[in-house]
Amino acid sequence: MKIHSLDVYIVDLPTIRPHHLAMHTIVTQTIVIACMKSEDDLEGWGEVATIGGASYSEESPEAIKCNIEKYIKPLIIGKNPINFDALTHMIGIHVKGNYFAKALVESAMVDLVAKTRNIPSYELFGGQCHTSLPVAWTLASGDTEKDIEEAQHCLETKRHNIFKLKIGKGNPKKNVAHVIKIKEAVGEAGSVRVDINQAWDEVTSLYCIEALENGGVDLIEQPLVRWDNEGMSKLSSRFKVPIMADESLGTIQEAYQIAKHGAADVFALKVPKAGGLTATKKVAAIAEASGIPMYGGTMIESSLGTAICAQLYSTIPEITFGTELFGPLLFKDNVTANQIEYGNFEIKIPQGPGFGMEIDKEKIKHYSRDM
Ligand code: MUC
Ligand code: MG
Incomplete structure (x- = not known):
């Protein structure tokens, strides 16, 4: 199996009430979603959430999307996602920090591999x-x-x-x-x-x-x-x-x-x-x-x-x-x-295959935005 494509979406989801933290009040929570496809069109999905742009940690949603597309994606296209730990190690040699971005890519790889084998990711x-x-x-x-x-x-x-x-x-x-x-x-x-x-x-x-x-x-x-x-x-x-x-x-x-x-x-x-x-x-x-x-x-x-x-x-x-x-x-x-x-x-705990979640692509389209 080879990684054929990787798309990243910035998604703003409304919350039921304002959520007050020391550095930010959340009224819309921004998550970043990745869709990884194999050459035979199987999909693996990943997500990381951020809080208040770059106010909670250094990585903003925009930085996550941009750094994956520009620096991480070219390193893994054509590679076998079953080697996700080895690939994460290789990414670490070329890309410093960017832990949220790396976590997002790894979770999409894991979902893809587990779905291919029809097992929950925790296995x-x-x-x-x-x-x-x-x-x-x-x-x-x-x-x-x-x-x-x-x-x-x-x-x-x-x-x-x-x-x-x-x-x-x-x-x-x-x-x-x-x-x-x-x-x-x-x-x-x-x-x-x-x-x-x-x-x-x-x-x-x-x-x-x-x-x-x-x-x-x-x-x-x-x-x-x-x-x-x-x-x-x-x-x-x-x-x-x-x-x-x-x-x-x-x-x-x-x-x-x-x-x-x-x-x-x-x-x-x-x-x-x-x-x-x-x-x-x-x-x-x-x-x-x-x-x-x-x-x-x-x-x-x-x-x-x-x-x-x-x-x-x-x-x-x-x-x-x-x-x-x-x-x-x-x-x-x-x-x-x-x-x-x-x-x-x-x-x-959700059961598989993968992380056990069925993606609603219409919802992603509806709530996603450009940079
Ligand atoms: C944090 O700092 O723990 C987790 C729960 C919550 O309300 O805020 C987050 C972040
Ligand atoms: Mg905390």
Whole structure:
């Protein structure tokens, strides 16, 4: 089998409500989709999501599309996608960084190969350890009463009992009070966690994390700026509440440095941050070897990207902090004919062939745009 073509689409999907993060408010979520075809016209589809153009990470959707078309695509046309790890390694020699772009290309290769063999993609990564995984919901409406209502609705409908609050924007003390009110309302029925998205300094972190720990919060995600591993290690050893690395944890080299310096208690995996599915498994191996529990993160992917992450996370035994693969629930519309299933506080891992999602090409056409 040979790769015959590779097309990349920038797709803007509307969300059901504004989603507030430290660096950006999402009202339309931009995903990048790739369609890879073999010479006999079989298709493999991949997706990565970005947040707020280039405001969350260096790679904007436009940069992903442009760099794939100009630099990555010519390297792989005519090659056999079954060698996806070797091809990713070869791409890495010619293209530095660009991890989201590389992850997108690798996911399309994996989908194509798995579909050709009529197997789920997770069989190419050692097979399944989980058929479903716990799934968090992010309360990010920006309003305490609305967030409490949303959390109670999630508990009543058995949709989610893990809640993440984005508290990197605005006054830290007010945000901590907002979180503690939500924890009081949810009580023992739910786990409340916070994501600061790098917005605090060490001094702010010291008093805020103490208050959050005393208020019953279960997990503190990325309080400090991504390069401050020294600060993250101090916080990890000072507090009982676990500190999780998200933006500071991307590549396997970063994973090794964090593990070596104790710069996090938990790893937030995300397939695009690492540069693909194979690289994410390698990050997971570093966590496993270091005794660090894992969490299945999201960049807020649509149904296709969620299936990609869910299938990969399903092959990792130590996802003990659950996942946050709620993306499709935040979108008003999706790009697949079938949908991701949720229930009993979990996401059901889609079955194959490939990532198990049937692409709705009309939807892609409808929501896609030029650069
Ligand atoms: C992040 O930083 O974790 C994931 C969930 C969410 O609400 O935002 C993203 C990004
Ligand atoms: Mg995060």
